[in-house]
Amino acid sequence: MSEVRALSGRPVGELTLEAVRQGEIGLEDLRIHPQTLERQAAIAEQHANLQLAENLRRAAELTRLGDEEVLAIYAALRPGRATPAELTALADSLAGRGLPRCAALVAEAAEVYARRGLSA
């Protein structure tokens, strides 16, 4: 297993009090790395939980998005917020930016929401 790194790329081993004193540690040094999530997904798969694995892989994709965008997508998925077309467009946008699993989740929501009256 290679050394665990933060989202910033800084090895976790460098997260020391000395580094804090030097003011070197930023928010990106506290964020989990997508490769870490991928590795945990593989472990979850080996322990009979494919859905947890899928969640962690979606999470790996989401490390690439900023907090505000993550919260905006969540808001769009709440009932009655977005039209089916808006959800489909969101799915396409996510797919185009290399977040296929998140895109699939949103696309599926678009389909079911339309049938169940959960879209705007």
Place this chain on the structure above:
Amino acid sequence: MTAEDIKAGGRPASETAGGRPAGAAAGGRPVGETAGGRPVGRVRFMDAQRVNLDGFAVADAELGLVAMRSPYDPEPGLVIRDGRVTEMDGVPEERFDSLDAYIARHGIDLTVAEEAMSLPDVEFARRLVSPDVPRSEIVRLSAGATPAKLARVLALLRPPELCQAMTKMRARRTPSNQAHVTNRLDDPLLLAADSATAAAFGFREVETTVPVLADAPSNAVACLIGAAVGAQGVLIQCSVEEALELELGMRGLTSYAETISLYGTEQVFTDGDDTPWSKAFLTSAYASRGMKMRVSSGAGAEVLMAGAERKSMLFLESRCVALARAIGAQGVQNGGIDGASVAASVPSGLRELMSENLMVMMRNLESCSGNDALMSESDMRRTSRTLPIVLAGSDFMFSGFGSIQRYDNMFGPSNFNAEDIDDFLAMQRDWGVDGGLRTVPEDRIAELRREAAQLCRAVYQHLGLADFTEDHVARAVDAAGSKDLGETDTLAVVAAAQAIRDGGITVVDVVAALDETGYESVAERILAMTAERLAGDYLQTSAIFDEQLRVLSLVTDPNDYAGPGTGFEPGPRRQAEIDAIRQARGVADLRAEQAAAAVPLLAVAGPAGPGREAAPGQDPREVVIGVSPAVGRDVWRCLSGLSVPEVLTELLAGLEEEGCTGRVVRFNDTVDLGRIGLAAARLAGSGIGIGLQGKGTALIHRRDLAPLANLELYSVAPAVTRELYRLLGANAARHAKGGTPDPARNPYTDEAIEARYHTTVISLMALERAWVKPDAPAEELSLEGLR
């Protein structure tokens, strides 16, 4: 509160009874009232007991007020065509609601579905209970079972079978516990002190929340600091609305979330302003920021929203748990939660609550097993609700044990609270099970609380958040709850919280502040935990950190129970921790207590008689008080708290009041009070003796009686008073004079007097026994200082 207090407190039983559906249904009369009017005293007395403050509902499937099975629950079923679920639990695909749709697409393992669904319910249930069928096999089968199928299987289990299955199915081998740490004022210093206390008691998660939403960031920081002072590796949660909760997590101030609610019907789910897809996305959002997360569900939520669609609580919860697995959550907080008392109001409600937790384990998820809402005013009912889960063991026995007092619990009182910590520690010890808690020495509690409050004050000051006084620290350290803090500046808390939020304070700022104010070791602790979280191991099912920062989870610490001799057992150190509650006493403790009460009295005045033969006195008004071997040596204080010389003084005074004289003789050949009393009577000129054991048990004897007979006996030593000993002396004198006095009565108490004193009695008798020499002569003791 006693039954009398309830009446005096303005909540007469008839008032509460009038609100009881069962009573109202029986002809509109309050429970217990007869057609003739006022119920008889026996019924009035029963009505006044605390359990009758609880609400009990007639099961009503139309309202969803039914625990295990409703006639409207669907038959389990699954149709798969071309690798796709086309019908589930009687509903065809085109009529799937959003929950069905999500579960059907993501929640069922189609490779095992046919096998699981065709397995007869009883056979499934037997495998679930049998120690010979491994957990992994049940996990495999359950993955292919629909919600209706699992509900049917669980409804077959009787309570001991639920315990057995839970023992096997829990994901993590080592059980643990979670604490609520909150207070009415969101006072940071008290939160820090209470978090440190909770961590020291052994809780591995601390969950806080706020009465004032804006205070949330301050609560998170205070609990983070306090818990780190108490123990390494405690996970922190601040339960508030999602966006803020996520923000606190992203800044490293909190490390898990669990109030992501799921509901069992589409209507209620939508009323909760979410869908399975929004929740699935949120689940990923938490993981993407490295936060552990579990969802929340539980019986009663749908009923309370009038949206149960006539289904049983167990079936609706089975849908929630299937959905939790489908969206990829690592765990579920269920077992009633806010609706626990709804489930508890119907028949078999507690069975349903425990079945919910077991169902989570079967779906291979972490169980945070409820017990976090006070479900009864009755101590017996709330203990009955929680005990089976503690015996079986869960990933978290409580999804919030109220580590603070009931009034400070801003989630509402938990089923167990600070009031119950000693009870819980005793329960662990009684059953020899690990409920996750341990005893903390009282000086250690004081030390940790002081350190936590001081550090919190220092960090707030250093970061320019607030200036708390040294006096405030002192009050927080000593406070048993926020009512002990006196007036505090709550606006300062809001301002501090605002400053944390606006200033973008992160865990690194907290670490730096601790370091710069001279608390390097705690700074290191928080930093180490922050780094460990980046490895992601704690995102796995049932993960906690132990105090060495090792992750214990389904992956690293899998439950391997397969019957007696397997699975989790507390190691010797942990067992010793469980056993050593602070109230436990040994002979050495008691010897020290008795030695502290020793006084220079009761010296040996001489032999009680010439040679080994006791010489009877000649005075017909002489009564001998015979005492046990350790009196005047190791035993100085009776169970009542009176000293032995005080008791002897009263006995002698009673004799003198009636014109008799007494002498005190120590018998060294027996601890038996009957024999001591009889031997004393035989030495007495009157033929009447008093026997007194050091623990305070006393009797009057007469020389011609059999050893086990006596004239009067005080058998309840802890309750005997000075006045009663004086009366015993006076009565002995009356016997000596040939009278027939009205016997002194044993004082009566309905307290658990034996529970309180038996261990002391055993130790006292051991001290007495150590002085026994079969051939040793009796000795006369000095009366000096006894008059």
